[in-house]
Amino acid sequence: DGGITQSPKYLFRKEGQNVTLSCEQNLNHDAMYWYRQDPGQGLRLIYYSQIVNDFQKGDIAEGYSVSREKKESFPLTVTSAQKNPTAFYLCASSSLGWNEQYFGPGTRLTVT
């Protein structure tokens, strides 16, 4: 089955800790994206990558970091510098040249 997987589904952390969210896809898509969704709001772009070893900041990159060492994987680290990290994190991917993005199931992060 082709698709996007994210793990874990739920994540609980104490304030001040860094945490890494996993995103893997086997759709052979070149581009991958990380979004954040807060209750009652749309999705906001954190980071995106169109090719291995290259990535760009989105609208709300502060306090986050990413890597793209493999085409299939695009992990997101939420650092202690992120002031309000509790949110629903969504990973997406698309083929280059196409704007249709497909989403993974998401990771719900709670920081207390």
Next chain:
Amino acid sequence: QKEVEQNSGPLSVPEGAIASLNCTYSDRGSQSFFWYRQYSGKSPELIMSIYSNGDKEDGRFTAQLNKASQYVSLLNRDSQPSDSATYLCAVSGSARQLTFGSGTQLTVLP
């Protein structure tokens, strides 16, 4: 400031009725338009994409695009209770990134 705005909800319609969801966008350079359905607690699912002016039909859904008016809509012609969800409008501009609206919550009453 690029913006995508959706009509405020929540929207309730009876089963079998037409549900109309509307979206306006501010970036005149926008090229691609998408509708996603998001069930409560789940991730968004792409249900429609439209790239040129006019109507595009897919099953019970019809997307309508008017670039001159910067307006895109989604019609559900035979709404079912299983369609109850939040519908997100997404627009891709010249930067080829998606900008999402805040969504319209639709409830279809049996």
